[in-house]
Amino acid sequence: MLLKAGSTCWRVERADRATLLIDVENYLAAAKAMMLRASRSIHLLNWAFDPETRLDPESGGGGPPGDRIGPFLKTLARERPGLDIRILCWKSALPVSATQGFFPHRAKACFEGSPVRFLLDASVPMGACHHQKMLVVDDHVAFCGGADIAPNRWDTTRHRDDDTCREISPSSRKAFTSRHEVMVAVEGPAASALGDLFRERWRRATGESLSAPIAGEASDAWPEDLAPLFRATTAGISRTAPGWRGGKTVRENEGLHLAAIAGARRCIYLENQYLTSPVVAEALAQRLSEPAGPEVVLISTVRSPSWFDQMTMDRTRTLFLRRLQAADHHGRLYAYVPFTTEGRIIIVHAKLSIIDDRLLRVGSANLNNRSLGFDTECDLSLEAGDDDRDAQIAIAGQRTRLLGHWLGCPDADVESAVAAAGGVGAGIERLRAAGRDRLRPLQPAPIGPLAGFIASYHLGDPTGPDDSWRPWKRRRALHARLRDLHTSVA
Numbered sequence: 415m416l417l418k419a420g421s422t423c424w425r426v427e428r429a430d431r432a433t434l435l436i437d438v439e440n441y442l443a444a445a446k447a448m449m450l451r452a453s454r455s456i457h458l459l460n461w462a463f464d465p466e467t468r469l470d471p472e473s474g475g476g477g478p479p480g481d482r483i484g485p486f487l488k489t490l491a492r493e494r495p496g497l498d499i500r501i502l503c504w505k506s507a508l509p510v511s512a513t514q515g516f517f518p519h520r521a522k523a524c525f526e527g528s529p530v531r532f533l534l535d536a537s538v539p540m541g542a543c544h545h546q547k548m549l550v551v552d553d554h555v556a557f558c559g560g561a562d563i564a565p566n567r568w569d570t571t572r573h574r575d576d577d578t579c580r581e582i583s584p585s586s587r588k589a590f591t592s593r594h595e596v597m598v599a600v601e602g603p604a605a606s607a608l609g610d611l612f613r614e615r616w617r618r619a620t621g622e623s624l625s626a627p628i629a630g631e632a633s634d635a636w637p638e639d640l641a642p643l644f645r646a647t648t649a650g651i652s653r654t655a656p657g658w659r660g661g662k663t664v665r666e667n668e669g670l671h672l673a674a675i676a677g678a679r680r681c682i683y684l685e686n687q688y689l690t691s692p693v694v695a696e697a698l699a700q701r702l703s704e705p706a707g708p709e710v711v712l713i714s715t716v717r718s719p720s721w722f723d724q725m726t727m728d729r730t731r732t733l734f735l736r737r738l739q740a741a742d743h744h745g746r747l748y749a750y751v752p753f754t755t756e757g758r759i760i761i762v763h764a765k766l767s768i769i770d771d772r773l774l775r776v777g778s779a780n781l782n783n784r785s786l787g788f789d790t791e792c793d794l795s796l797e798a799g800d801d802d803r804d805a806q807i808a809i810a811g812q813r814t815r816l817l818g819h820w821l822g823c824p825d826a827d828v829e830s831a832v833a834a835a836g837g838v839g840a841g842i843e844r845l846r847a848a849g850r851d852r853l854r855p856l857q858p859a860p861i862g863p864l865a866g867f868i869a870s871y872h873l874g875d876p877t878g879p880d881d882s883w884r885p886w887k888r889r890r891a892l893h894a895r896l897r898d899l900h901t902s903v904a
Contacts, residue, residue: 437698439472441559445549455609464521483563555599559765559778615659647798649794652792656669667777689712690734697711698741712748715761725865736750752820821846831845
C-alpha cells in the first residue's frame with residue numbers, strides 16, 4: 415500500500431462513500447446541497463474566499479436568500495441557532511490581496527455582526543501561505559481539493575467560450591478565463607479526520623480549542639442525488655506544513671508523490687498548475703529512463719494567470735520539462751495544455767494524480783517547492799487494494815472521464831482509443847490525430863539570461879522557511895534533496 419501513516423500521509427481512514435467532482439459547477443452544487451442538510455457544523459478552510467461567489471450562476475437565483483455564499487451562510491446561521499459556521503481563510507499579503515480585489519478583507523466585513531465566525535489566518539512564516547481548501551459538514555461529509563470559493567473559479571466541464579456565468583461582477587457580461595478544478599467528496603471517518611485538521615488549524619490561529627462531535631452522533635448530510643463512485647474505500651490525508659514557531663516540518667505530500675511515482679507500473683497521470691519541483695522532476699525522469707517503466711502524462715496550463723507566476727513558475731517549468739525530455743529515451747512522455755473549442759486557454763488549477771488503477775489523489779498541493787515544504791497544504795487520496803476490483807475500475811474510470819472532458823468526446827471513445835493504442839498517452843495521440851485536438855503538446859519555452867537565473871535559483875519558490883529569503887541556500891537545499899533521492903533509489 416502507498417498510504418502509510420507517518421510517512422506518506424498523516425492518517426489512513428475509511429471513506430464510507432466518495433466521489434470526484436470535476437469543475438466548480440459540480441463542486442458548488444454538491445456543497446450547497448450538503449450545507450442545506452447540515453445539522454451541527456459547517457467549517458471551511460480556504461486560500462481565498464469571496465462572499466459574493468454565486469453557488470449556482472446558471473439558476474438565476476435560489477437558496478436562502480439568493481445565491482451568494484456570504485448571505486447564504488448568514489441566513490443558515492440565523493435560521494439554525496445551533497449550527498456552528500466557521501471560515502478560516504489565509505490573511506494574504508497586501509500585494510496578493512490587491513490582485514484579489516481585497517476580497518479576503520471584504521469577506522471579514524460581510525460577516526461582522528452575524529453568527530458566522532470568519533477569521534483571516536496569518537500563522538505562517540513570512541512569504542508562505544495557507545493553501546488548504548476544504549469544507550467539512552457535521553464532521554461526517556467533507557470536500558478536499560484545489561478549488562477556492564471565488565467568482566473567477568466557477569466553470570463547467572464544457573468550458574464554453576464566453577460563458578457569461580463566469581462573471582466578472584454581478585453586473586458584468588464579460589467572462590473570466592475558463593478554469594479547471596477538481597474536488598473529492600468523502601463521507602465517514604475520512605471526513606471526520608478533515609474535521610480534526612480544521613480544529614487544529616483553528617487552534618493554531620486563534621488559541622481556541624474546539625470540541626469534536628460526540629462519536630456516534632447521526633448525520634445525513636450526503637445529498638441524495640450525489641452518486642458515490644467509491645464505497646468503503648481506503649483514504650489517506652497528506653499534509654505539508656513548514657517548521658515554524660515550534661511547529662513540526664511536515665512533508666507528507668512530497669513523500670506520497672515520490673512513493674507513488676516509484677511504485678507506478680503502467681501510467682502516471684498528473685494534472686497540475688505548476689511543474690517546477692526538481693525532486694519530482696528527477697523522480698519522473700528516473701522512471702522514464704527505465705526500458706519498461708510507466709507512461710507519464712502531464713496536463714498543465716499554457717501560462718499562469720498572474721504576472722508574478724509567469725515570471726517564476728512558468729520559467730522554472732522549462733527546466734522541469736527539459737529534464738523529462740532528456741530522460742525520455744523510450745517515448746513515454748506526453749505533456750499537454752488544454753484549450754476550449756474556439757482555441758482559448760483553459761487554466762488548469764487542479765492538483766490531481768492518478769497512478770495506474772491504484773491511487774486517486776486530489777488536493778491543494780502543486781508540484782512546486784513551496785507546496786512540498788513551505789506552504790500549508792492538504793491532499794486526500796483514495797487507494798484501491800489488490801483485491802478491490804470495484805475501486806480499481808472506479809479510479810481508471812475517472813482518468814477516462816477526465817480525458818473525455820479534455821478532448822470533448824465520450825468516455826467510450828477514450829477507452830477504445832487507449833485499448834487500441836496500448837497506452838493512455840498513445841490513446842490520446844490517436845484521438846488527437848482523429849481531430850480531437852483540444853489537448854495540445856506542451857513544450858519548454860525558450861528562456862533568456864534573466865529567466866535562466868530565476869529558474870536556476872527557483873526565485874519565488876522556496877523549499878522552506880530556512881531559504882525563503884535566501885535563494886542561494888535554496889539551491890544548496892535542492893541539490894541535497896536530489897542527492898538524497900538518488901541515494902534512496904540506489
